Amino acid sequence: MPPRLPSVPPSSAVERAARGWLNHLDVERGVAANTLKSYRRDLARYAAYLAAKGVNDPASITEAHVSDFLATLREGTTDHPPLAASSAARTLVAVRGFHRFLVLEGDLPTDPASAVSPPQPPARLPKAISIEDVERLLEAASLGDTPAALRDRALLEVLYGTGARISEAVGLDVDDIDTEEGVVRLFGKGSKERIVPLGSYAAQAIGAYLVRGRPTFAVKGKGTPAVFLNQRGSRLSRQSAWSVMRAAAERADLGGHLSPHTLRHSFATHLLDGGADVRVVQELLGHASVTTTQIYTLVTVQRLREVYAQSHPRAR
Numbered sequence: 001m002p003p004r005l006p007s008v009p010p011s012s013a014v015e016r017a018a019r020g021w022l023n024h025l026d027v028e029r030g031v032a033a034n035t036l037k038s039y040r041r042d043l044a045r046y047a048a049y050l051a052a053k054g055v056n057d058p059a060s061i062t063e064a065h066v067s068d069f070l071a072t073l074r075e076g077t078t079d080h081p082p083l084a085a086s087s088a089a090r091t092l093v094a095v096r097g098f099h100r101f102l103v104l105e106g107d108l109p110t111d112p113a114s115a116v117s118p119p120q121p122p123a124r125l126p127k128a129i130s131i132e133d134v135e136r137l138l139e140a141a142s143l144g145d146t147p148a149a150l151r152d153r154a155l156l157e158v159l160y161g162t163g164a165r166i167s168e169a170v171g172l173d174v175d176d177i178d179t180e181e182g183v184v185r186l187f188g189k190g191s192k193e194r195i196v197p198l199g200s201y202a203a204q205a206i207g208a209y210l211v212r213g214r215p216t217f218a219v220k221g222k223g224t225p226a227v228f229l230n231q232r233g234s235r236l237s238r239q240s241a242w243s244v245m246r247a248a249a250e251r252a253d254l255g256g257h258l259s260p261h262t263l264r265h266s267f268a269t270h271l272l273d274g275g276a277d278v279r280v281v282q283e284l285l286g287h288a289s290v291t292t293t294q295i296y297t298l299v300t301v302q303r304l305r306e307v308y309a310q311s312h313p314r315a316r
Helices: 012-027 034-054 063-075 086-102 133-141 147-164 166-170 202-213 213-220 240-252 260-273 278-285 290-311
Strands: 184-187 193-197
Touching: 012 034, 012 086, 012 147, 012 193, 034 063, 034 086, 034 202, 063 086, 063 260, 133 213, 133 240, 147 166, 147 202, 166 240, 166 260, 193 278, 202 213, 213 260, 240 260, 260 278, 260 290, 278 290
Parallel strands: none
Antiparallel strands: 184 193
């Protein structure tokens, strides 16, 4: 049974110090009212915890107190249910801000919360779809031979064929694509440039669009170098690209949960399933750290477990 915190009123010294920090945030920093309300609630719980431990002065708070308070948040008490990692981390933000303020004001010589790390939320596995579903999606994007259909097919082929972010795809200029060499130049976060293979299907779709689709849009515009254009001849927006994806997903009967990023996730997952090295996938995705890319390996391991559970006679 979870422990019950004694019903002890918060130490007046801790409470006064907390009130001073909240006033500072309100008057001098102009923090939003909802944020102040959350911080006030978090610090009230912190003050009650300290009072129950017999801590009556901010100067008596140690790193062990802060760590134990965080553990209490995660485990819960009879008065409070356990908090999720994200909620506990938000509460710790208030506690750390409070102590940092006291140090800056000269009320404390050291910060007992500075070395306490917030809990890490569980990694969210990227959502990928099967190769068969990708093919259905791409087919649904190219119904007919209109300029819009050619553009939509080319856009989705580029997203899946290169693993590009949606902002990178709609940011493409004509000079960034070399269909003969089968490569595309993408500009990622921080304008970091990378050269990515285009793939034959994407190259064919882009080639068809540039010849038979883009000129129809371009004559209505003002000479933009953008690859993907809207009906007015301007660069296609991210919102319009999302609409293209949603419409294709609905026509393919894949539901409304898909986004352009789904194709990026599928690109990475299918490469790893096919035996690609994780560091090669890192370069293709434009990740600064391989740690970011490694989350996709969890997806493939999960898939292996599912196949094993369904197929091996000794799995169950």
